[in-house]
Amino acid sequence: MGPFEMVVAIIAIVTIGKIIQTKQKAKLGIIEDEDMMGNKTQRMIGNSDTSAMQEEIRALKERIQVLERIATDNNSATDLNRQIEELRNR
Template sequence: MGFWTVVLIIVLAGMAFSAWRTKHMTQHGITEDFLGNQSIQDRGASEEMQRELEELRERVQVLERIATDDRESKRLSAEIDELRKN
């Protein structure tokens, strides 16, 4: 067995290990940043945050509608007052 054959086997073994490690970490919800720091992702918390985000979006839509309607009614009221003065 030549030198380059051994190098090739070592490289292939390293690639296989890296693929297995990535699959294993993904299955268990472990993420790793570019510095190698690992953190566990809680799927339940993620779903809860998505639900809360959707609720907040709905609330913002309601507040925007209230603010817009109020502004429109104030403008209309000001126009009516202006017409009464004339």
Template sequence: MNPFEMVVAIIIVITIGKVLSTRFRAQNGIAEDKDGNAMITSDPDSGRLKEEVTYLKERVAVLEKIATDGRGARELEDEIEKLRDR
């Protein structure tokens, strides 16, 4: 094995090791800050927070539907006019 092949082999081994290390950290909820210090990102409240975000997204979708539904606005205006005419 010549020196060039050895350098390439070392780079490949280091790259594979780094990829596997990053994958392991991501699966276990471990992240690094700017200084390279490991910190655990899995929070005991994360499940509850994810459920709350999902619930809030559903509510926003309903509100968007109500706000952009032109038919409902026209019906509401007609009903208000009927009440004024009484």
């Protein structure tokens, strides 16, 4: 085995290790945050985080549905303005 094959083997082993590590963190609900300086911190996703994210996703999906309906329906300008204002008030 030559030096090129050794380098490729090492890179493959490190890559596979990182993939396995990332999958395990995802399975356990661990989030890794990185700040502007490159400092990494890890935290667990709690039930409150999960429910807050699910609620935000639900609200965003509703807004997207309304925007899609507004874009595809043939409405008057005043009706469009009313619907947009309703979205802003949510």
